[in-house]
Amino acid sequence: MDERIFRLDGRVAAVTGGAGGLGSAICQLFANVGAQVACIDIDLSAAEEQAETIRKNGGKAIGVQCDVASEASTVTAAATIADRLGHATVLVNCAAVLDRSGTILDIDLAEWDKVLRTDVTGAYLMSRAILPGMIEAGGGSIVHIASMHAHVTKAGRVSYATAKGALLMLAKTMAADHAAQGVRVNTLSPGAIRTRRTEFRYGSMTQEMRREHAARYLLNRSAMPDEIASATLFLASQASSYMTAADLLVDGGYSAI
Ligand SMILES: NC(=O)c1ccc[n+]([C@@H]2O[C@H](COP(=O)([O-])OP(=O)(O)OC[C@H]3O[C@@H](n4cnc5c(N)ncnc54)[C@H](O)[C@@H]3O)[C@@H](O)[C@H]2O)c1
Numbered sequence: 144m145d146e147r148i149f150r151l152d153g154r155v156a157a158v159t160g161g162a163g164g165l166g167s168a169i170c171q172l173f174a175n176v177g178a179q180v181a182c183i184d185i186d187l188s189a190a191e192e193q194a195e196t197i198r199k200n201g202g203k204a205i206g207v208q209c210d211v212a213s214e215a216s217t218v219t220a221a222a223t224i225a226d227r228l229g230h231a232t233v234l235v236n237c238a239a240v241l242d243r244s245g246t247i248l249d250i251d252l253a254e255w256d257k258v259l260r261t262d263v264t265g266a267y268l269m270s271r272a273i274l275p276g277m278i279e280a281g282g283g284s285i286v287h288i289a290s291m292h293a294h295v296t297k298a299g300r301v302s303y304a305t306a307k308g309a310l311l312m313l314a315k316t317m318a319a320d321h322a323a324q325g326v327r328v329n330t331l332s333p334g335a336i337r338t339r340r341t342e343f344r345y346g347s348m349t350q351e352m353r354r355e356h357a358a359r360y361l362l363n364r365s366a367m368p369d370e371i372a373s374a375t376l377f378l379a380s381q382a383s384s385y386m387t388a389a390d391l392l393v394d395g396g397y398s399a400i
Contacts, residue, residue, distance in 0.1 A: 148381045152177030154283075156379065157224055157231040159211050159269055160238030162189035164338020165288065168368035169235055169375050170194075174202025176376065178233065181224045183207045183269075185238070211238045211265030214272075221272035230276030232283030233379045236266035239288070239306075241343050244299040255302050262306035266313060274326070282325020286378045287314050289330040291394040307332070311390055318388035327387040329378045334394030335365035361396025 156173045160166040161182030170182045174197045182197075182204055184190035191206030198204055205227055209220035224231055240261040243254065266287050277283040292300055293307040311330050318328040335341050335356075345356065357364050374393045377383050392398065 148384075149376060150176045151233065151376075151380055154178045154233055155181070155224065155228045155231045156233035156235070157181045157183055157207075157221075157269075157273055158235045158237055159183045159209070159265065160236075160288075162186055162193045162206075163237065164340065165333070165336055165368050165371055166235075166237045167193050167196075168372040169237060170204060171197055171200070171202070172369070172372040172376055173233070173379070174200070174204055176380075178203075179228045180204040181207050181220075181228060181231065183209045183211075183220055183224075183238075185210045209269075211236075211269050212260045214268050217265075217268040217272040220269075221276065224273075225276050230280040231273050232277055232280050234270065234273045234277070234283070234285045235288065235375060235379065236269055236286070236310075237288040238262075238265055238269075239340075241340060242303050244344070245301070246299060247301055250302050258302040259306050259309075262303070263309045263313065266310060270317065274321070277326060278321070278324045283327075284379045284383075285314075285317065285326065285328045286375055287328075287330045288375070289332045289390065291332050291334045291392065291398050293330070293332050293390070294392065295398045314390075315388045322387060327383070329383070329386055329388070330390045331371070331375055331378060332390055332392045332394065333366060333371045333374075334360060334397045336368055336371055337365055338368060341365065359397055359400075360394070361399060364395065366393070366395060 156178040162184035187208035194204040194206040290307040
């Protein structure tokens with residue numbers, strides 16, 4: 144056994160939310176280790192820009208526009224990827240909508256539906272669109288990006304924590320359903336990552352509040368996107384060949400204390 148088990152040479156990898164903070168780090172790392180990457184995002188120009196950056200760095204990538212909350216859009220995106228790159232044997236469901244904090248009394252049905260539709264139904268729809276080709280190609284690896292809030296919640300995070308918790312059971316059940324077809328399905332649960340999402344939520348914090356927040360992590364800081372991308376590569380690659388129906392918690396020790 145050598146370090147090539149961590150590579151994705153010859154693999155087609157589809158990454159939703161591929162133009163976002165974490166998604167773009169995943170796309171770049173996957174391309175660095177030999178994958179042909181489909182950067183999928185609702186924002187086409189951002190997805191194309193990300194793919195262009197990867198190509199400039201010597202990797203292979205295309206930008207694909209897709210709203211993961213729309214079945215027609217996911218079906219079209221999967222067909223585009225199959226046509227331009229071949230069947231994806233890696234799928235990372237990373238897209239999530241920016242969600243407002245609030246209790247169920249603050250979050251109305253439309254807002255609740257938007258979060259669940261994008262964060263959970265989006266993973267279901269994209270998996271449903273990609274799976275037939277993945278099975279035809281002999282199998283692969285699917286990773287749903289969940290959150291530490293699938294394990295430990297926080298007041299005011301009701302729609303997000305519910306959505307992320309659901310992804311764990313979606314992965315476990317998909318793993319049971321498709322193991323015989325060579326498909327592994329896992330979740331990755333990150334702690335806070337420095338992206339626009341954390342700026343959206345914590346941007347108004349004072350330095351003192353930021354220090355207190357960081358101190359809740361054993362590692363005393365939030366993660367850089369690359370630190371979560373590397374864990375995603377582990378789950379996507381043959382390095383994790385005996386892992387399925389599992390959750391990988393990468394939270395700097397937040398949920399231990
Ligand atoms: N940033 C964190 O602290 C953190 C912590 C734990 C988990 N996560 C999870 O990591 C993932 C990525 O988060 P991020 O911080 O990079 O967020 P981000 O907002 O930077 O990226 C999300 C991307 O998803 C895209 N997107 C949104 N709705 C979409 C849709 N309907 N269809 C297709 N694409 C859509 C956005 O355009 C954006 O590019 C999310 O699933 C998030 O819940 C983030």
